[in-house]
Amino acid sequence: MTTIKDxxxxxxxxxxxxxxxxxxxxxxxxxxxRRIQEVADQLGYSPNIAARTLVSKRSRTLGLLLSALTRNxxxxxxxxxxxxxxxxxxxELEYDLVLFNTTPQKQRQKSYKxxxxxxxxxxxxxxxxxxxxxxxEEMLHASIPCVLIDIPIERKKNIGYVMTDNVQGAMEAVTxxxxxxxxxxxxxxxxxxxxxxxxxxxxxxxxxGRHGIPFADRYVEDGGFSEDGGKDAxxxxxxxxxxxxxxxxxxxxxxLGALQAIRALGKRVPEDISIIGFDNIVAAQYCTPAxxxxxxxxxxxxxxxxxxxxxxxxxxxxxxxxxxxxxLIVRASTGPAPxxxx
Amino acid sequence: MTTIKDxxxxxxxxxxxxxxxxxxxxxxxxxxxRRIQEVADQLGYSPNIAARTLVSKRSRTLGLLLSALTRNxxxxxxxxxxxxxxxxxxxELEYDLVLFNTTPQKQRQKSYKxxxxxxxxxxxxxxxxxxxxxxxEEMLHASIPCVLIDIPIERKKNIGYVMTDNVQGAMEAVTxxxxxxxxxxxxxxxxxxxxxxxxxxxxxxxxxGRHGIPFADRYVEDGGFSEDGGKDAxxxxxxxxxxxxxxxxxxxxxxLGALQAIRALGKRVPEDISIIGFDNIVAAQYCTPAxxxxxxxxxxxxxxxxxxxxxxxxxxxxxxxxxxxxxLIVRASTGPAPxxxx
DNA sequence: CTGTTAGCGCGTTCAT
DNA sequence: ATGAACGCGCTAACAG
Numbered sequence: 001m002t003t004i005k006d007x008x009x010x011x012x013x014x015x016x017x018x019x020x021x022x023x024x025x026x027x028x029x030x031x032x033x034r035r036i037q038e039v040a041d042q043l044g045y046s047p048n049i050a051a052r053t054l055v056s057k058r059s060r061t062l063g064l065l066l067s068a069l070t071r072n073x074x075x076x077x078x079x080x081x082x083x084x085x086x087x088x089x090x091x092e093l094e095y096d097l098v099l100f101n102t103t104p105q106k107q108r109q110k111s112y113k114x115x116x117x118x119x120x121x122x123x124x125x126x127x128x129x130x131x132x133x134x135x136x137e138e139m140l141h142a143s144i145p146c147v148l149i150d151i152p153i154e155r156k157k158n159i160g161y162v163m164t165d166n167v168q169g170a171m172e173a174v175t176x177x178x179x180x181x182x183x184x185x186x187x188x189x190x191x192x193x194x195x196x197x198x199x200x201x202x203x204x205x206x207x208x209g210r211h212g213i214p215f216a217d218r219y220v221e222d223g224g225f226s227e228d229g230g231k232d233a234x235x236x237x238x239x240x241x242x243x244x245x246x247x248x249x250x251x252x253x254x255x256l257g258a259l260q261a262i263r264a265l266g267k268r269v270p271e272d273i274s275i276i277g278f279d280n281i282v283a284a285q286y287c288t289p290a291x292x293x294x295x296x297x298x299x300x301x302x303x304x305x306x307x308x309x310x311x312x313x314x315x316x317x318x319x320x321x322x323x324x325x326x327x328l329i330v331r332a333s334t335g336p337a338p339x340x341x342x
Numbered sequence: 343m344t345t346i347k348d349x350x351x352x353x354x355x356x357x358x359x360x361x362x363x364x365x366x367x368x369x370x371x372x373x374x375x376r377r378i379q380e381v382a383d384q385l386g387y388s389p390n391i392a393a394r395t396l397v398s399k400r401s402r403t404l405g406l407l408l409s410a411l412t413r414n415x416x417x418x419x420x421x422x423x424x425x426x427x428x429x430x431x432x433x434e435l436e437y438d439l440v441l442f443n444t445t446p447q448k449q450r451q452k453s454y455k456x457x458x459x460x461x462x463x464x465x466x467x468x469x470x471x472x473x474x475x476x477x478x479e480e481m482l483h484a485s486i487p488c489v490l491i492d493i494p495i496e497r498k499k500n501i502g503y504v505m506t507d508n509v510q511g512a513m514e515a516v517t518x519x520x521x522x523x524x525x526x527x528x529x530x531x532x533x534x535x536x537x538x539x540x541x542x543x544x545x546x547x548x549x550x551g552r553h554g555i556p557f558a559d560r561y562v563e564d565g566g567f568s569e570d571g572g573k574d575a576x577x578x579x580x581x582x583x584x585x586x587x588x589x590x591x592x593x594x595x596x597x598l599g600a601l602q603a604i605r606a607l608g609k610r611v612p613e614d615i616s617i618i619g620f621d622n623i624v625a626a627q628y629c630t631p632a633x634x635x636x637x638x639x640x641x642x643x644x645x646x647x648x649x650x651x652x653x654x655x656x657x658x659x660x661x662x663x664x665x666x667x668x669x670l671i672v673r674a675s676t677g678p679a680p681x682x683x684x
Numbered sequence: 685c686t687g688t689t690a691g692c693g694c695g696t697t698c699a700t
Numbered sequence: 701a702t703g704a705a706c707g708c709g710c711t712a713a714c715a716g
Binding site: 001044046047048049050051053054059061073074075077079080081083084087096097098099100110111113114117118119120256282283286287288299 | 343386388389390391392393395396401403415416417419421422423425426429438439440441442452453455456459460461462598624625628629630641
Binding site for chain 4: 685686687688690691692693694695696697698699700
């Protein structure tokens with residue numbers, strides 16, 4: 001491959017001059033620059049990133065730490081949509097993305113810092129992490145700029161985050177149900193180690209509160225964000241609290257599971273039970289009944305995560321904490337509360 | 343960050359010895375090795391990849407060239423599932439994946455070789471490429487090992503591929519329809535620049551041929567692999583060939599579009615028209631009626647692509663061309679051919 | 685405006 | 701079995 005030396009020789013200048021010319025320094029004769037550029041183009045020269053990284057300590061590379069890149073995360077393509085957004089913004093700004101291959105076992109061996117330093121990434125985007133993930137704690141003590149997805153931490157200057165306004169989204173969802181006459185509304189939440197769960201629960205409580213509906217502990221079950229978990233939770237909820245007429249699920253996948261449970265219980269959606277999800281995954285619009293849900297702009301979240309991180313890296317002063325609006329999408333899984341004859 | 347020098351100093355040996363000890367050379371005293379390892383662990387040393395790459399010309403990094411990583415590819419998470427598979431295998435073998443950010447504009451600026459050399463990737467996996475993609479041609483003239491997904495090229499030793507047995511899959515699909523009594527079977531194909539389209543069409547023709555059903559050109563329309571394209575193609579097909587009782591679609595996404603068109607035409611699936619897709623995407627099992635389709639093991643394809651590439655890189659003698667079995671999954675969108683009263 | 689010198693962190697001869 | 705010296709390709713002082 002052609003190196004900077006080849007270009008220098010061919011253009012009759014020193015490598016230093018080539019480096020400066022090609023990197024847009026202004027202390028180089030326009031004519032010289034032109035000639036160098038010409039030779040570089042002709043030779044198809046492109047700088048060796050390893051060498052550049054080694055000396056400049058900057059790699060124009062972003063690390064992606066996603067503990068969610070597993071077979072299980074395939075059904076909700078949330079991660080994938082975010083990835084597309086990141087990829088697009090990174091491409092625009094000429095950064096590359098490297099996927100950190102992190103399995104639970106490896107995590108014990110290799111520290112977060114080592115992972116980053118080793119690869120020489122300029123910054124990191126973390127997603128799909130639990131609040132108790134060891135890497136999260138390590139990250140807080142590292143100095144590498146990082147943007148978190150769905151984890152609102154505002155403690156350090158080199159850390160930012162992007163997340164949907166989950167409180168607002170959950171409130172809209174539950175309010176929608178209340179306005180349709182529902183008074184006994186259950187919730188299937190994810191798990192305690194997810195910030196989004198905490199916020200969505202908060203929105204659920206606030207919506208109830210505003211309408212003078214008391215909050216009941218036994219109306220809330222965790223489904224672990226999985227389809228099966230949602231199914232089980234719905235089953236528990238509906239058998240122990242037969243008065244429920246609606247369930248707000250903290251994810252579409254769990255809502256899909258709930259749909260199954262309700263069907264198995266011989267009830268209909270939305271005639272007997274209204275179901276509302278969260279995320280607006282692809283399957284939500286294809287299932288029957290189509291799922292009423294709260295949309296997250298996943299692509300945009302990824303895009304902004306990458307944008308924010310790069311802005312931070314390049315020293316631009318930008319808001320580091322971004323909350324994206326949630327949007328209620330009403331489909332067929334929610335209806336008016338059934339009239340109970342008792 | 344701690345470098346090899348730090349380890350050397352701390353352990354009281356030269357950097358050379360550290361390098362050899364940590365890289366598993368056998369010309370180093372067991373006791374020395376133990377001490378060095380101990381110091382390295384204690385210091386949390388991990389080698390700088392840029393430096394290593396620079397000198398060794400090997401980066402343990404795989405490049406991913408996917409022209410399909412766009413907003414559009416979100417609905418069928420085929421790319422994502424494959425990505426998961428690659429990621430898993432790469433992780434097992436301690437390789438990292440870097441996403442090449444390639445937009446059409448950039449492609450003109452930067453050659454394939456430059457892209458690879460610049461990043462110093464050891465090998466490349468290409469997917470989502472059209473047969474007429476300029477990078478494909480360039481790749482053929484480069485010396486970087488490459489594994490193609492869905493593009494069967496057997497011309498060079500450093501090129502391999504992974505693809506589903508599309509001929510078999512298409513044959514099974516169409517045979518299934520024929521066995522259910524269908525004689526007038528249309529096909530919605532992707533486009534001419536996709537190897538899978540060619541193969542699936544081939545399977546369609548073979549299945550017809552084996553059962554003595556003549557092939558008719560006007561029974562085949564291209565839908566460009568998109569939902570809307572599938573919808574339009576189905577519309578054209580059903581209006582110009584009212585005798586059709588079934589349509590084989592070269593992708594589930596197009597089948598989803600066809601479902602819409604049929605509904606708009608006031609016909610029922612499968613009572614009036616049977617529909618069969620290809621890929622087995624997530625939405626296929628949630629739509630109504632659930633889609634009969636041909637499953638591709640997308641995860642496995644990604645896994646094997648990465649495995650094959652790394653095998654090639656490390657000089658292991660393995661089959662470079664891998665054809666994965668397709669599997670017919672019968673759901674509700676196919677039924678017996680309606681009895682026509684004419 | 686340009687060239688010389690130095691060094692990033694590492695693997696690899698070649699001696700010892 | 702171990703170390704000194706060299707160079708990978710590049711950028712960054714420092715001279716001139």
